[in-house]
Amino acid sequence: MNDELLLLGLLRREEMHGYQLVEFIERNLSACTGLKKSKAYFLLEKMASAGWVVSDERRSGKRPTRRVYRPTEQGLQVFWKMLRKQCAQFTPTYFQDDISLLFLDELPAEEAVELLKQRRGAMEELRERMLNAPPHSGASGWLVEHQVRYLSAELNWLDEIIQRVEEKGRVWNKSDE
Amino acid sequence: MNDELLLLGLLRREEMHGYQLVEFIERNLSACTGLKKSKAYFLLEKMASAGWVVSDERRSGKRPTRRVYRPTEQGLQVFWKMLRKQCAQFTPTYFQDDISLLFLDELPAEEAVELLKQRRGAMEELRERMLNAPPHSGASGWLVEHQVRYLSAELNWLDEIIQRVEEKGRVWNKSDE
């Protein structure tokens, strides 16, 4: 629904074909979605058969036919409905790499610290990249800001974890269990 | 890979069948994964055919045959490899509901604020639930702590967004675009 909201919203601003959409998203919105090409095509087709969008075929030379999409009236209604719903909801996020912390005691404490410092490096690098990226305008700037804040909070959290492991010389008190 | 790491790690501690695994995860690890029943069964079968786990059939009465899994030597190697890899990496997270902020200017500012306050309510409720949950032990306690911190940071962020929208009487300066 997330991706559909995005596609509908972009198409509402300007009709586009699949490749154009994906290009735009990759260039400008990579901070907030990882939507892949083939999924975008799939969703466009799905939305077309649901009547949310319609397409014009535009043929040029011997290239594959491009289908330029725009939302229907129904599509716009769906868009606003989804928009309101998303605005009001909160979808909690799972931290992918936290699973590894569950099993940190399988590793010697020194190695664990070493590995977590590598993780820290990756986080910091990403944070730098986002800080130095060309400024985004409007709401997409907010989303970059959101990511940067999130990364800062995560860095703080990880630092504390690393410290705990370092101090104890092991991952956590067995007596905790 | 995430889920596989989790399953292997749990099976290393104690052999279990699918239902048992999923029960355990839902009861104790719902803060860090949303692994569904059918996916767990799927992964167990996949890991079995990859030779990472083996299963004993245990028949009791006329119930469907239970398959109790445990990791093979190869499975353990894979487990430690994945564990090291996950420890050292950082997988950035996309904020599902941020997409809606991109299109916040489609809504009257008052309505936008109203909807975002609903979102805030959902966040706060979740945070309360996690704070009041029975304390977890060992690393899984850390993961709950991680979620709580994350929720607090998100609340701060959302509050600022709400304030910006309220102050301006609209979502963002058109001149920003």
Next chain:
DNA sequence: TTCAGATTATTCAAGTCTAAATATTCTGGA
């Protein structure tokens, strides 16, 4: 000019994931 490699644009097969269906056994209240 020419042709290797980048860009434009879509499709496809295969792999992943979910909701719902299936089927047995347990539990507790009338």
Next chain:
DNA sequence: TCCAGAATATTTAGACTTGAATAATCTGAA
């Protein structure tokens, strides 16, 4: 006792998602 509904366990059909294949056109350096 008896039976409705909860708990125990797995399977399956179909929906979603991905990586790689396909194919035409553009670019620029030799």
